[in-house]
Amino acid sequence: MTDKPSEKVELTVVLEPQDSTSKYILVALILVLSGLLFAIIASGGAESLLSSNDDSAIGNCGDGIDNDNGGKTDGEDPDCYSNDGYDASRTEANRDNDL
Numbered sequence: 001m002t003d004k005p006s007e008k009v010e011l012t013v014v015l016e017p018q019d020s021t022s023k024y025i026l027v028a029l030i031l032v033l034s035g036l037l038f039a040i041i042a043s044g045g046a047e048s049l050l051s052s053n054d055d056s057a058i059g060n061c062g063d064g065i066d067n068d069n070g071g072k073t074d075g076e077d078p079d080c081y082s083n084d085g086y087d088a089s090r091t092e093a094n095r096d097n098d099l
């Protein structure tokens, strides 16, 4: 008769560490996931910042504006052509070749 209660006590002793371990795993998982989410948001923000900087700094051959005020815009401006042809990532910088 005294064996059965001691078995129950053993069961609860076994269950308690499992519960705290799963809680620890859950907390660790949440930390990792939130860290990943933060990294994705941070990299996405940095990427959008970089791309917006690129748009204003280089590559104005796709904005439909005659950026160098030479008279020819984007596809008409020789600045926007490389050896391979028209390249929107190039920059209008020389107004002399528009004339």
Ligand SMILES: [Ca+2]
Binding pocket: 060, 061, 062, 063, 064, 065, 066, 067, 073, 074, 092
């Ligand atoms: Ca342009």
Ligand SMILES: [Ca+2]
Binding pocket: 066, 067, 068, 069, 070, 071, 072, 073, 074, 077, 092, 095, 098
């Ligand atoms: Ca131009």
Ligand SMILES: [Ca+2]
Binding pocket: 068, 070, 077, 078, 079, 092, 093, 094, 095, 096, 097, 098
């Ligand atoms: Ca030009």
